[in-house]
Amino acid sequence: MRATVHMERLYHKKILITGATGLIGSFLTDLLLYADKEKKADIEVFALARDKARLKQRFSSSLNHKHFHMLIQDVTEPLQYIEPVDYVIHAAGDGFPAAFREHPVETMMPALVGTYQLLQYAKAQKAEKFLFVSSGEIYGKTIGKTHAFLESECGFVDSMQVRSCYPMAKRCAETLCASFGKEYGVPIVVARLSHIYGACTSQKDNRATVQFLKNALAGEDIRLRSLGQQMRSYTYVADCVSGLLTVLINGAEGEAYNIANANSRATIAEFADTLAQRADVGCIVEEPDRNGVQELTPIEYAVLDAAKLESLGWRAGYTLRDGISNMFDTGTLNLVKDE
Numbered sequence: 001m002r003a004t005v006h007m008e009r010l011y012h013k014k015i016l017i018t019g020a021t022g023l024i025g026s027f028l029t030d031l032l033l034y035a036d037k038e039k040k041a042d043i044e045v046f047a048l049a050r051d052k053a054r055l056k057q058r059f060s061s062s063l064n065h066k067h068f069h070m071l072i073q074d075v076t077e078p079l080q081y082i083e084p085v086d087y088v089i090h091a092a093g094d095g096f097p098a099a100f101r102e103h104p105v106e107t108m109m110p111a112l113v114g115t116y117q118l119l120q121y122a123k124a125q126k127a128e129k130f131l132f133v134s135s136g137e138i139y140g141k142t143i144g145k146t147h148a149f150l151e152s153e154c155g156f157v158d159s160m161q162v163r164s165c166y167p168m169a170k171r172c173a174e175t176l177c178a179s180f181g182k183e184y185g186v187p188i189v190v191a192r193l194s195h196i197y198g199a200c201t202s203q204k205d206n207r208a209t210v211q212f213l214k215n216a217l218a219g220e221d222i223r224l225r226s227l228g229q230q231m232r233s234y235t236y237v238a239d240c241v242s243g244l245l246t247v248l249i250n251g252a253e254g255e256a257y258n259i260a261n262a263n264s265r266a267t268i269a270e271f272a273d274t275l276a277q278r279a280d281v282g283c284i285v286e287e288p289d290r291n292g293v294q295e296l297t298p299i300e301y302a303v304l305d306a307a308k309l310e311s312l313g314w315r316a317g318y319t320l321r322d323g324i325s326n327m328f329d330t331g332t333l334n335l336v337k338d339e
Contacts, residue, residue: 003242005313009249011041013128014085018075018118019092019110020047021058023198024133027241028089029059029068036067043067046085048092050074075114084125087248090118091133095166096207104165111169112176119180119188130188131248132177136233136258136304137167138192148233148305151192151256174256181254189251191244194260194304197271198237199327209234212272221282228269228285233260233304236323239316243306246314260304261316264323271320278324 015032019025025047035041048071049055055070062068071081075092093110100107115132122130140155149155157167177188197209208225215222235243243259251257266274269283276283306316318326 003239003315003317004245004249006249007035007245008041010035010043010087010245011039012043013087014044014046015087015089016046016048016071016081016085017089017091018048018114019090019133021049021051021054022091023237024193024196024240024244025049025089025091026058027198027237028091028244031241031245033059033062033065033068037065044085045069046071046081048073048075048081076109076117078117079121084127086128087131088118088122088127088129089131089133089244089248090115095135096210097163100163100166104162107165108169111166111173115173115176119177119186123180123184123186128187129248129251129253130177130180130186131244131251132173132188132190133244134170134174134190134192134256135167136192136194136260136302138171138174139302139304140167142301145301145303148260148262148303149258150305151258151308178254187253189247189253190256191247191251192256192258192304193240194233194235194258195302196235196237196240197323198240208268209271212275216275216279216281219279219281221284222272222276222279224269224272224283224285226268226285228267228272230268230300230302232266232268232271232302234264234266234271234320234323235259235261235316236264236318236320236326238323238326239318243309243314243316246312247309250312255308257309257312258304258306259309260306261318262306263316264318264320265303266320274320275324278321278328 017025020029029047032043032045036043044067046069052072139149140157142155157164174190180186181188212222247257272283
């Protein structure tokens with residue numbers, strides 16, 4: 001919480017978080033509830049998710065907290081809660097390869113329709129700030145890339161490839177946010193996430209890092225479905241959330257900010273090897289099956305430059321080794337069961 005710049009500005013505020021059972025949304029909710037309980041911050045949290053049972057399971061220890069409120073609905077529907085909040089954080093949506101392959105339409109809807117519904121709500125209720133949680137995937141593919149992506153850069157995304165459902169929807173949603181800001185004066189900011197890892201991940205999530213964590217949990221050898229030479233910016237979820245809140249509080253309206261850790265850049269194979277060492281398991285390479293081939297990302301280089309966010313005073317606190325060790329040392333290495 002100390003890594004969030006001017007956290008005290010969220011005290012006495014009402015905050016709506018979508019995707020509250022996801023990796024990032026749930027950590028955001030936990031952090032804000034912790035501030036409310038332990039720091040007497042007087043923060044009211046409105047946690048929105050589709051599955052009531054899963055939401056209750058995830059926040060079972062907070063169900064009786066007077067400042068914790070559950071909102072059960074699909075984010076693509078008009079918001080049922082019509083009272084004003086001060087801040088909206090839109091973190092809903094499936095960001096893993098199996099969803100891109102099996103449900104590309106449903107993958108796009110939270111970013112396209114869900115963002116529209118929430119922007120309409122923010123506009124009507126005159127919210128102080130709207131934060132859209134985007135992705136580093138919007139930068140697409142470049143050839144011969146040797147430096148980290150700046151917010152002003154952009155690579156190629158093939159709009160006719162189904163695998164592009166996720167980055168294209170995020171790109172469109174960013175433009176929708178900018179448009180609401182220009183036409184209606186909605187105060188928007190955008191955060192583009194690098195590869196985030198941490199506990200409380202859905203069992204449906206089949207990203208490479210999550211598969212590695214599943215192997216580690218089971219005491220099994222970590223299995224790579226490729227040589228794993230793709231370079232990535234990895235960010236531990238605690239750093240991600242402090243970055244998000246820093247953007248929400250201090251980010252300039254109409255601007256996008258990368259969230260990434262310059263001290264946590266590694267290839268997929270290096271991530272797997274670091275985790276394998278901590279879990280005391282092996283690490284082996286296997287040929288991908290048919291689904292695995294379809295899910296392979298075309299992006300070889302996904303490194304983000306966070307200098308713009310750091311100019312707000314934010315600093316990442318966890319190296320790759322630190323973040324992985326923290327999950328083991330604190331006993332938080334687990335997966336959320338899907339109902």
